[in-house]
Amino acid sequence: MIETLEVTRQFGHRAALAGVTLSIPPRTIRLIVGPNGAGKTTLVRILATLTRPTGGTARIDGVDIAEDPEAVRPLIGVVLHESLLYPELTALENLEFCGSLYGVAGEARPREVLRLVGLLPRATDAVGTFSMGMRKRLSFARAILHRPKVLLLDEPLAGLDREGARMVAAFLRRQREEGMTILMTTHTLERDWALGDAVSVLHRGRTVLERTVSPEGLPSFLADVEARTQEG
Amino acid sequence: MNSGKAWSIAKKDLRSELRSREGATTLVFLSLLILFVFRGILDPRLGARDPALVAGILWATFFFVGTVGVAGTYGRERDRGTLEGLVLAPGGAFAVYLGKLAATAALTVAVNSLSLLFLGVLFNYDFGGVIVLVWLVMLAGTLGFLSIGSVIAALVRGARSRDALITILLIPITLFSIVMPSVSATAALLGGSGTLTSNLYTMVPATVVFVALAYLLFPFVLEE
Numbered sequence: 001m002i003e004t005l006e007v008t009r010q011f012g013h014r015a016a017l018a019g020v021t022l023s024i025p026p027r028t029i030r031l032i033v034g035p036n037g038a039g040k041t042t043l044v045r046i047l048a049t050l051t052r053p054t055g056g057t058a059r060i061d062g063v064d065i066a067e068d069p070e071a072v073r074p075l076i077g078v079v080l081h082e083s084l085l086y087p088e089l090t091a092l093e094n095l096e097f098c099g100s101l102y103g104v105a106g107e108a109r110p111r112e113v114l115r116l117v118g119l120l121p122r123a124t125d126a127v128g129t130f131s132m133g134m135r136k137r138l139s140f141a142r143a144i145l146h147r148p149k150v151l152l153l154d155e156p157l158a159g160l161d162r163e164g165a166r167m168v169a170a171f172l173r174r175q176r177e178e179g180m181t182i183l184m185t186t187h188t189l190e191r192d193w194a195l196g197d198a199v200s201v202l203h204r205g206r207t208v209l210e211r212t213v214s215p216e217g218l219p220s221f222l223a224d225v226e227a228r229t230q231e232g
Numbered sequence: 233m234n235s236g237k238a239w240s241i242a243k244k245d246l247r248s249e250l251r252s253r254e255g256a257t258t259l260v261f262l263s264l265l266i267l268f269v270f271r272g273i274l275d276p277r278l279g280a281r282d283p284a285l286v287a288g289i290l291w292a293t294f295f296f297v298g299t300v301g302v303a304g305t306y307g308r309e310r311d312r313g314t315l316e317g318l319v320l321a322p323g324g325a326f327a328v329y330l331g332k333l334a335a336t337a338a339l340t341v342a343v344n345s346l347s348l349l350f351l352g353v354l355f356n357y358d359f360g361g362v363i364v365l366v367w368l369v370m371l372a373g374t375l376g377f378l379s380i381g382s383v384i385a386a387l388v389r390g391a392r393s394r395d396a397l398i399t400i401l402l403i404p405i406t407l408f409s410i411v412m413p414s415v416s417a418t419a420a421l422l423g424g425s426g427t428l429t430s431n432l433y434t435m436v437p438a439t440v441v442f443v444a445l446a447y448l449l450f451p452f453v454l455e456e
Contacts, residue, residue, distance in 0.1 A: 082313025
């Protein structure tokens, strides 16, 4: 569903990605971990068609993102650091606007996704009055509004309290069960380990380790990460 | 290009503006301020004798209102981090350009229309029967100005001194293609020398070229 082969991205002389190869099967959650500057955000932005890769290939549902970004866009839902929301508009207006961009007409689907993220009672409130956690949940509603096949999430749990993180984690599991493929970056693996089906480690713009998630596998995985990143 | 996307963006921008009145308030005050400055430094009776002066004052006002108006278009989206949401949606970059252009034009033309009124009051100037034609020249000139202004505003959206950059880049690009022909066309309508049509022959093709440039460049302008 998501496949990348030796994807690179240069910013001037600096290589933000130096060769990322991933193969993420459908209906799974893949965690992408790595320290700050490892290239996680650049990878998400490339897959989201916001940044053009310098080299390599990346495909979503078989469509090459560099060759046909327009065909990729309806397939993906994206949550970035920024909420992509307009504070002076209400939650419902934000979703109606987003829906109109994706050909989702009317109030029914926006109301449905607002209910999914627990914000239906606040549908007619301006987003400017929302807490950070509520904005994050509304960002998820925005991302799934057009029923994408793939969700690309850049540190979606950052800044959320324990309850908010639990709610989002349950939401993501439900999306996976409904058939979505999810790529999610994080640098708090201890918290998010149980959420993923597999984990890929980025270090200095490369994938250095991949592992299937098992309930008791975190300590050995962290030890392997330590060893690999010190080698690098 | 998806015209539905352009229409949605224009509607969203106008709804946001109606809600916040952020841009309109700034532009109306700017327009008044510029006209008050001219009113202070010039003999207000000069206007009745010199159509070129009235046209010059009008277009100086329109130029700065347009520059500030267009600067906010992409600057606000970038500052809020919402521009990515527009790029991510299917429908193409040119639809983003058209949608933002339509909303900025609606706001700027509304404020420029008020500027015509303000000038009439402050300079005790009667446009007479040509007011509609003057308004149409203002519309054509403003659209031409904003058509390239939108490209520049999107291009420099991430720059620290983007407002200054927009002005610096817009002056040489639009001075001979849009602003001066607009001044001459307006002066001609008000009884000065020159003709309306010869100036429109410069403004209209320039606008077409600017829009064509936007069509070709905008996908790259919005890309990182």
